Amino acid sequence: MIRSIKVLIVEDDSASLSYLEIILGKEGLNYKTATNGEEGLALFKEYKPHIVLTDINMANMNGIELLAAIKKSQPQTIVIMLTAYNSEDYVIEAMRFGANNYLKKPIFRDNIIGLLRKYKNIILSRNTHTKIQSFVKKHSFTMEIGNEMELLPYIINHLIESVDLIFKEDECMGIRLGLDEIIINAIEHGNLNISYIEKTQAIKNNALEKLHENRRNSPEHKDKKVTISFELNENFCEWTIKDQGKGFNPSLIPNPILTESTESLHGRGIFITQFQFDEMEYSENGTKVRLRKNISK
Template sequence: MDQPQKKMKVLVVEDDAFSRQYITSVIRMGDYEVMEARDGAEGLAMFESFAPDLIFSDISMPVMDGLEMLERIRRKSHETIVVMTTAFGSAEFTLKALRLRANDYLVKPVVPKDIIANLRKYADVLAARSVEREVIGFILERYLKLRLDNRLEVLGKVADRLMQETEGRIQPADRMGVRLGLLEIIINAIEHGNLGITYLDKKSAIEGKGAELNDLVIERSSQEPYKSRRVQIQFQMNAEMCEWIIVDEGEGFDWQSVPDPNDPANLMSMHGRGILLARMNFDEVIYIGRGNQVILRKKLVKPA
């Protein structure tokens, strides 16, 4: 008999009372446990006592800011997912947060659709975490090939299955970032590649100016030529490196125009967000040809 699934535990750290209550009220609409903290010091204490799976945190706060809180959390856990909320114009702080291993960021004003999308995405990732361990130190090479349809709801499990292959070889501090980076690129391959959803389509859906994004995905998934398209993932690992090659069957895109993740000015734009986050977590992100094939590479640690 299946064990009942645990509720995802979410912590909201925000000094502005209205913003904190607003984000918390959106989270409480779903089936999640949620707690609040008024600053980074309270947030750090709640991290210890509540043990959240996911944290939404402001950056600029009194007593202890979000960056110091994040840095202290990362000394103890690399598995807790941290999403920073940032005001327009604070790109330098956002970039610092990503370098401190924040997993994602949301630009204020945060709207319910953004919060709900993050909750669903990370709930899938957490539910898919594997308990299987393998004696990977004896393995010299690994190879795996997957072919996916366009169902977004299975991608958390797909990312986790890919991460199983790297058990013990990617630094613990890097594992969650790599897992989420894979997820972002595979989502891009389906949404922007196979389903042909453009940046403007997605922006309009998120801002409520067009069809809901989920409705748009469902609609395209039932129409030709989109519904017959597939994503192929090829994974291989040797003693030095992991490599994932992700290929979609879409029309491609101008990958050379993707924002430079080292330029803080680009962080406030949602364009190229998934690629930007991937570049923060992989040693190499290489697009080929018309942009419907991407190679991700991560250097490995030597097995103990």
């Protein structure tokens, strides 16, 4: 059960708000609610939530304006936009203002809980001890990992340790979320050869962990690794993630805003990640992705 994070819901539609309260309440979550952007911002400053769920279309202060105010005040806060619009423009605008994810209405319980569990692991794995990475001018390393999903928060924590004094808090959170999406993609769709349809069905049946376990233990997949290379210099930080899967054609990646159903939560990781980095490039066969974040002078 998720009990250690605080959530703020900002929603002006009473039926939608009640629905979200029921979902979060049944999960034992700590949450507070607001019915418009201005009320939500005031409550945000008082309550200091880890995660905000906010509608986009609201009177007085809309969701985009609230998002901008939250990111200016507490950039490390995770903000999930709730939208009834099936428009690329609204989602892209929200992502550019720092939104971490989005959910299309009607919203499904498993989608919300899935995101909260994912972000909870990232929030709780943040490392707070004092570091001296800001003095480092050049640094590089390579690590090879297996396909154990439960270790990902700690692996990503290690990857972030080298840069968390170089970038601002919101940028570090964006890097965390982006690396999480790409490494999960490398494990699931690369090494374990789990298709979009297989993952969708497993999620519906609450059997994704079992699917992961079965593939990890199969002779075809058990020895496959993900290689992560990191390079830091005075101009940029760069991560390269390479899997040992069959690959795919990156040019055929669909736009999730235009193609995904309201029930679908996965399938958007690549789209979201591109907003967190200055450069994102797949190899021709799709087994390797390069992520670069430039260092401001």
